[in-house]
Amino acid sequence: MLExxxxxxxxxxxxxxxxxxxxxxLGLTLIYGVLHIINFxxxxxxxxxxxxxxxxxxxxxxxxxxxxxxxxxxxFGIGYxxxxxxxGHASHGKDENILLVTLGxxxxxxxxxxxxxxxxxxxxxxxYSFDVVDFGVAFIPVPKVVAFGGALxxxxxxxxxxxxxxxxxxxxxxxxxxxGAKLVGINVEHIFAMxxxxxxxxxxxxxxLLLPSFYVSPQVGHAFVLVAFTVVVLGGMGxxxxxxxxxxxxxxxxxxxxxxxxxxxxxxxxxLIFIIVLLFRPTGLLGQxx
Amino acid sequence: xxxxxxxxxxxxxxxxxxxxxxxxxxxxxxAILKAQPKTIKVGILHPVTGPLAPSGQQCRLGAKLxxxxxxxxxxxxxxxxxxxxxxxxxxxxxxxxxxAEVEKLNEAGATAIIGPFASGIAxxxxxAAAKHGIPHIVDVGVVDQVxxxxxxxxxxxxxGLSKIVDSAIANLVSLNNGAGKPAKTVMIVHEESAFGSGMxxxxxxxxxxxxxxxxxxxxxxxxxxxxxxxxxxxKGRNPDLLxxxxxxxxxxxxxxxxxxxxxxxxxxxxxLGGAAxxxxxxxxxxxxxxxxxxxxxxxxxxxxxxxxxxxxxEAEKAFFSYEVFLNHECVRLLADALxxxxxxxxxxxxxxxxxSGWSNHFMPYGPTKFVNGQNEGAAPVNTQVIGKDIxxxxxxxxxxxxxxxxxxxx
Numbered sequence: 001m002l003e004x005x006x007x008x009x010x011x012x013x014x015x016x017x018x019x020x021x022x023x024x025x026l027g028l029t030l031i032y033g034v035l036h037i038i039n040f041x042x043x044x045x046x047x048x049x050x051x052x053x054x055x056x057x058x059x060x061x062x063x064x065x066x067x068x069x070x071x072x073x074x075x076f077g078i079g080y081x082x083x084x085x086x087x088g089h090a091s092h093g094k095d096e097n098i099l100l101v102t103l104g105x106x107x108x109x110x111x112x113x114x115x116x117x118x119x120x121x122x123x124x125x126x127x128y129s130f131d132v133v134d135f136g137v138a139f140i141p142v143p144k145v146v147a148f149g150g151a152l153x154x155x156x157x158x159x160x161x162x163x164x165x166x167x168x169x170x171x172x173x174x175x176x177x178x179x180g181a182k183l184v185g186i187n188v189e190h191i192f193a194m195x196x197x198x199x200x201x202x203x204x205x206x207x208x209l210l211l212p213s214f215y216v217s218p219q220v221g222h223a224f225v226l227v228a229f230t231v232v233v234l235g236g237m238g239x240x241x242x243x244x245x246x247x248x249x250x251x252x253x254x255x256x257x258x259x260x261x262x263x264x265x266x267x268x269x270x271x272l273i274f275i276i277v278l279l280f281r282p283t284g285l286l287g288q289x290x
Numbered sequence: 291x292x293x294x295x296x297x298x299x300x301x302x303x304x305x306x307x308x309x310x311x312x313x314x315x316x317x318x319x320x321a322i323l324k325a326q327p328k329t330i331k332v333g334i335l336h337p338v339t340g341p342l343a344p345s346g347q348q349c350r351l352g353a354k355l356x357x358x359x360x361x362x363x364x365x366x367x368x369x370x371x372x373x374x375x376x377x378x379x380x381x382x383x384x385x386x387x388x389x390a391e392v393e394k395l396n397e398a399g400a401t402a403i404i405g406p407f408a409s410g411i412a413x414x415x416x417x418a419a420a421k422h423g424i425p426h427i428v429d430v431g432v433v434d435q436v437x438x439x440x441x442x443x444x445x446x447x448x449x450g451l452s453k454i455v456d457s458a459i460a461n462l463v464s465l466n467n468g469a470g471k472p473a474k475t476v477m478i479v480h481e482e483s484a485f486g487s488g489m490x491x492x493x494x495x496x497x498x499x500x501x502x503x504x505x506x507x508x509x510x511x512x513x514x515x516x517x518x519x520x521x522x523x524x525k526g527r528n529p530d531l532l533x534x535x536x537x538x539x540x541x542x543x544x545x546x547x548x549x550x551x552x553x554x555x556x557x558x559x560x561x562l563g564g565a566a567x568x569x570x571x572x573x574x575x576x577x578x579x580x581x582x583x584x585x586x587x588x589x590x591x592x593x594x595x596x597x598x599x600x601x602x603x604e605a606e607k608a609f610f611s612y613e614v615f616l617n618h619e620c621v622r623l624l625a626d627a628l629x630x631x632x633x634x635x636x637x638x639x640x641x642x643x644x645x646s647g648w649s650n651h652f653m654p655y656g657p658t659k660f661v662n663g664q665n666e667g668a669a670p671v672n673t674q675v676i677g678k679d680i681x682x683x684x685x686x687x688x689x690x691x692x693x694x695x696x697x698x699x700x
Binding site for chain 2: 009131139215
């Protein structure tokens with residue numbers, strides 16, 4: 001069991017899963033970092049995006065990777081609209097309310113999905129679903145390799161956006177100092193909505209990368225949002241590099257845990273990490289002190 | 291101003307008058323309906339949504355075909371040509387929902403229930419049906435406890451786990467001996483609900499006595515979308531035989547993952563493998579399916595009624611899977627009991643089923659004989675996917691091909 005030929009493929013698999021977790025967590029940490037809200041609807045929005053990819057593939061025959069820009073834009077639009085017109089207004093400016101609003105949204109979205117699309121697990125079949133890339137020491141399925149590369153690419157693009165563009169500067173300013181940003185003329189509502197929108201666009205991209213090797217059902221968001229929170233806590237709330245690192249670590253933990261302790265118990269490792277990090281280093285690996 | 295509002299408001303007098311007319315109307319109609327012969331309400335309960343949906347929908351198809359045929363041929367003769375009226379219910383792949391549906395079927399006046407495919411759901415629904423004395427024919431639900439709890443309303447037409455495992459092991463031993471005993475070590479991969487866990491437990495009890503060593507037993511959830519770790523474990527342990535017991539989606543994924551990772555044990559000997567003897571799987575993924583053996587429910591391949599039905603099902607672009615033919619025959623079993631009972635009373639139907647000696651079916655079982663609710667003659671059959679087709683390899687009476695064992699190297 002401890003042979004290299006078994007461990008290495010498990011680690012590589014874990015890295016590819018971890019990259020997806022990282023992408024989902026990136027969206028979450030962006031939303032938290034700027035808006036200081038814990039977005040409980042993150043999982044449901046991911047589920048919505050997954051259904052989007054599923055229906056585009058089954059009704060219009062669009063390949064999930066080609067659907068990427070469509071889903072990214074669609075989720076961006078949904079996120080922007082949700083923040084600007086629903087969450088922003090419903091919370092009346094209080095942070096505690098926002099928690100409840102996002103929770104409420106997640107319940108509504110999930111049950112609408114259950115009503116319209118039933119509880120069946122749906123999968124798509126692409127011609128490359130079961131092709132493997134031979135890395136010499138391991139066969140890694142093509143969709144997972146693409147997911148890994150895609151997630152890293154998007155993380156890089158996101159960093160560029162935040163560091164080099166005006167929009168990024170505005171977002172960072174708002175995250176650091178809300179009042180000050182208002183005073184220098186940054187349109188707070190718009191930037192909040194943009195951040196939420198970008199966070200959700202990450203979900204759209206993650207969904208396109210995820211569906212070829214996974215499935216969708218109305219409850220699929222739960223597992224992911226839990227892992228995403230763990231990643232964000234591990235990496236440090238508001239830290240991008242932290243979310244990336246955290247995602248990869250969690251992915252490998254889950255894979256090795258599953259290998260040694262069985263699929264169900266393997267998830268234990270993730271939540272043990274969650275608890276240990278909260279106890280001994282609450283700001284996370286790379287987070288700032290509050 | 292007051293005129294506008296009084297137009298919209300219904301006066302109390304008007305409301306009372308309207309209700310009275312409506313009540314009379316509703317009350318009066320049954321008089322017209324009484325002229326039709328009564329229908330026999332039968333609950334058809336399956337998990338048509340949720341992770342077990344593919345199987346649940348096949349089950350419903352089989353039941354529907356049988357009911358349509360019986361009704362088209364004049365219904366139940368001994369009850370004046372009364373037609374069977376199906377009440378379709380969805381167990382949503384959850385035992386508690388199954389129980390809720392049984393309660394609803396009871397309220398709707400169902401005289402019998404057929405279903406619910408999954409062992410876990412069956413344990414719950416048979417109990418709920420027993421409370422109301424509703425005869426419950428279990429279509430698949432193989433786990434032994436279905437018929438060992440002393441419930442007099444429960445009847446299982448097909449074989450149970452013990453019988454299937456005994457059969458499977460006996461056939462495996464003769465297969466192994468016939469090829470010079472190449473297989474010694476075994477790994478078991480099973481789904482973790484009542485069905486799979488029951489199977490794994492029984493196998494672990496009986497395999498060592500027959501000279502096989504169980505290296506590892508690996509459970510997995512429904513649904514599972516990543517078998518990479520399990521595949522790696524199989525690769526690491528390198529067993530001679532792999533014995534999977536799962537539902538459709540997971541079996542397909544496991545087989546494809548093994549093919550993808552180029553892992554080829556001497557044989558994949560499935561026992562109630564969810565897709566191992568399914569035409570849909572063989573057609574969609576022939577490379578992954580080739581040489582997989584299964585010990586599962588099957589029809590008598592020489593029976594013309596079965597072959598006729600197979601053609602009919604395939605003409606509707608569906609697959610002739612065990613869910614279809616088992617449910618089809620369960621409906622016909624019930625129809626036979628209804629003919630003999632000549633009554634839609636639940637107690638009478640239960641008695642008729644208990645005394646059933648029905649032989650006009652196309653399963654390789656012989657005439658039905660229920661002992662404690664289990665049809666004694668029921669038995670599984672061994673199949674193997676050879677040349678993109680499903681062949682029967684055991685028992686010899688029904689075999690139409692010789693087994694290929696061990697599977698040739700890729």
